[in-house]
Amino acid sequence: HQTAIIVVAAGSGTRLGYGIPKALVPLGGRTLLEHALDRIQLAGCAAQVIAVLPENDEGLADHAAHHPLHPHIVMGGATRTDSVRAGLGALGPDIQRVLIHDAARALTPPETFREVTAALLAGAHAVIPVLPVIDTIKSVTTDPGALQPHVTGTPARQNLRAVQTPQGFDAPILLAAHRAAAHWDQDRAEAVTDDAMLMEMIGERVDTVPGTAQGLKITTAPDLALAESMLSASTP
């Protein structure tokens, strides 16, 4: 009855704009991938760690291979979903629970990994870290011909949450959900933006645990600057 953690790090980091894979970008002297692996090691809840890396990037493969966790390394795909699927393909036979984590959330604290794992051990089939939403969110029209979209509704903000990773799952059920999605047409497949959504689509309940400010996804240059300041505030 073991837990695995898959760290997806195969993206290119186009919006960050460093010209290197985002997981290789340094933050306070360590790469984003190393920061993520450090916190997974501190959490101490995984029997297997899988790092999903871009093809043909020796630098990142080197950093992963030399990390004390010695993650199992697999090559990612064209989309995040493809990369998750590649990681799932490397799960060991005894794995009962799997956490899927974005290397881009390099500063997610060990406690979040532990809380997600604890919820799974308590019987949840799917669990995600969430934060309340600060902005008011509107839905809008998306017809390609229109000059500017117009508002179609305002979901009640108290019912909305922003979603982070690691997302934790019962491994056999998540594998079944991924197998079902493998046959979907492109439009339907592209609408899937996280793994919890696949579980929702097969009728599984998704539970939540509290997310953290440090769990922010480093997407753009200002996000990296914010992460730098969080890191220097936490290291004396």
Ligand code: CTP
């Ligand atoms: N990811 C992945 N394989 C892909 C695309 C994304 O493993 N084909 C991973 C990224 O490495 C990241 C996480 O999914 O850890 C979230 O993706 P995102 O923040 O969008 O990262 P990138 O795709 O690298 O960035 P961008 O979209 O700006 O190119």
Ligand code: MG
């Ligand atoms: Mg991306």
